[in-house]
Amino acid sequence: MGSDFNSPSSFSSSLESSRVDLSSSDTDQDGVFEKALLLDGDDGNSQYVLVTGGLGYIGSHTCLELLKSGYNVLIVDDLSNSYYRIFDKILKASQEFHTCNQTALPKANLSIMDYGDVPAMRELFKEYVAGPVTAGITRRSRIIGVIHFAALKQVEESIRSPLKYYENNISAQLKLLKLLDEFNIRTYIFSSSASVYGSQAAAGQLLCEEDCLHEPEITSFPSATGERLVHRPPNPNFTAITNAYGRTKLFGEAILADLARSDPSWKVIALRYFNPIGGDASGLLGEEPRTPSTTLPAAISRVLTGATQNLNVYGDDWDSHDGTPIRDFIHVTDLARGHIAALAAASSSASWSSKEEGGSVKENFRTFNLGTGSGHSVFELVHTLEAVSRQAIPCRVVQRRPGDVMSSVANTERAARELGWKTEMTLVDACRDLCNYLEKGEKKKD
Numbered sequence: 001m002g003s004d005f006n007s008p009s010s011f012s013s014s015l016e017s018s019r020v021d022l023s024s025s026d027t028d029q030d031g032v033f034e035k036a037l038l039l040d041g042d043d044g045n046s047q048y049v050l051v052t053g054g055l056g057y058i059g060s061h062t063c064l065e066l067l068k069s070g071y072n073v074l075i076v077d078d079l080s081n082s083y084y085r086i087f088d089k090i091l092k093a094s095q096e097f098h099t100c101n102q103t104a105l106p107k108a109n110l111s112i113m114d115y116g117d118v119p120a121m122r123e124l125f126k127e128y129v130a131g132p133v134t135a136g137i138t139r140r141s142r143i144i145g146v147i148h149f150a151a152l153k154q155v156e157e158s159i160r161s162p163l164k165y166y167e168n169n170i171s172a173q174l175k176l177l178k179l180l181d182e183f184n185i186r187t188y189i190f191s192s193s194a195s196v197y198g199s200q201a202a203a204g205q206l207l208c209e210e211d212c213l214h215e216p217e218i219t220s221f222p223s224a225t226g227e228r229l230v231h232r233p234p235n236p237n238f239t240a241i242t243n244a245y246g247r248t249k250l251f252g253e254a255i256l257a258d259l260a261r262s263d264p265s266w267k268v269i270a271l272r273y274f275n276p277i278g279g280d281a282s283g284l285l286g287e288e289p290r291t292p293s294t295t296l297p298a299a300i301s302r303v304l305t306g307a308t309q310n311l312n313v314y315g316d317d318w319d320s321h322d323g324t325p326i327r328d329f330i331h332v333t334d335l336a337r338g339h340i341a342a343l344a345a346a347s348s349s350a351s352w353s354s355k356e357e358g359g360s361v362k363e364n365f366r367t368f369n370l371g372t373g374s375g376h377s378v379f380e381l382v383h384t385l386e387a388v389s390r391q392a393i394p395c396r397v398v399q400r401r402p403g404d405v406m407s408s409v410a411n412t413e414r415a416a417r418e419l420g421w422k423t424e425m426t427l428v429d430a431c432r433d434l435c436n437y438l439e440k441g442e443k444k445k446d
Contacts, residue, residue, distance in 0.1 A: 049066055050185075051146075055086045057287040061332045062336040065340055068098075071106060145189065159243050162244035170252065173252060193273050196241070197240075198246065205407075206411040270365070275295070275330060278331045278434045284440075327409070328374065329427055334370075341421035345361050361418050369410035370421075385431045
């Protein structure tokens with residue numbers, strides 16, 4: 001892993017290098033937590049999107065899509081569940097894209113630190129203030145928005161170590177929000193999860209954002225006599241969630257809803273993910289955590305690469321056409337592009353509706369499902385991957401897990417209507433890109 005640093009790429013994708021002294025340790029360089037970030041070649045006026053946890057699975061793909069869309073990116077990641085080499089891959093994929101399209105390459109800066117380290121983050125934010133930092137004088141930050149991914153996310157671990165999850169996913173985020181407020185950075189995209197719906201998914205119907213509300217909401221429905229308005233009260237159900245991870249996402253949303261209610265200058269969007277799968281079409285990026293992921297696509301990947309012999313299927317007696325659970329599998333690139341749409345909406349004051357002007361996003365705190373709106377069973381995913389990879393995936397049916405539900409599929413109408421976002425890729429596309437990523441990884445090992 002130390003060889004990851006033997007790379008010509010710097011900490012800036014525009015080749016305007018940022019230097020970090022990594023010579024102090026001859027051990028695994030990926031484990032070094034450096035907090036120095038010296039910006040070279042920055043004119044002091046460039047604007048950035050801050051991405052916490054930007055080297056993780058969804059974070060890295062979102063950083064790449066941001067760069068493809070022309071945004072400069074500032075990544076904060078402590079490498080606790082990621083690798084430095086992923087930054088190199090983001091740079092390479094971005095450079096290939098812009099070279100092919102003959103477009104300017106944006107900047108991508110990386111700062112290796114814990115986002116909950118307040119002194120380090122404060123110093124970092126000072127580097128991105130336009131003009132000198134002077135006591136008593138408010139300066140404009142060059143960070144125009146934040147996409148917050150950094151969080152622990154293993155469901156089973158959260159049940160065993162809940163305090164660890166509350167400390168990282170809640171306490172550290174509170175510190176970040178206070179710092180952002182201090183530096184007048186109030187555009188915030190929150191990485192949430194479909195887990196906030198808890199046992200409501202057991203009903204087997206499409207999950208709507210209105211199924212978990214933190215604020216009262218008036219929803220319009222078409223009727224024979226015109227539009228019918230329905231008043232919906234807040235309805236977060238904390239007891240319906242069976243693990244600490246899911247509760248940290250629900251609590252995180254509640255905190256952000258309270259913050260937005262208290263200060264209209266905050267523009268907050270919480271994105272509820274369903275089941276990401278696949279990788280970038282280049283084959284450079286995929287799911288590559290330090291701690292093995294427990295997701296279904298990751299488990300299948302381990303079978304395809306020979307790391308494990310069989311795929312455990314948790315029950316074949318569910319009320320579905322083949323007896324296995326139904327899930328909403330979304331291509332990770334589509335998911336990443338959902339963040340671009342959310343950022344664009346949150347950054348545009350015209351997008352936020354008020355009594356005076358009707359914008360597309362209804363409130364300054366808003367939740368959106370990011371899924372396909374279509375469900376596939378576990379066996380359907382397995383058979384699709386077998387067809388794409390031309391490789392058998394041995395399955396072993398075992399007992400159901402506590403807390404599992406038969407179906408979890410998104411209603412995506414709100415995201416389409418208010419963000420102008422919808423998925424473009426199919427399950428076959430996702431399986432093809434996953435296999436491409438795995439194949440390139442195996443060739444590299446050889």
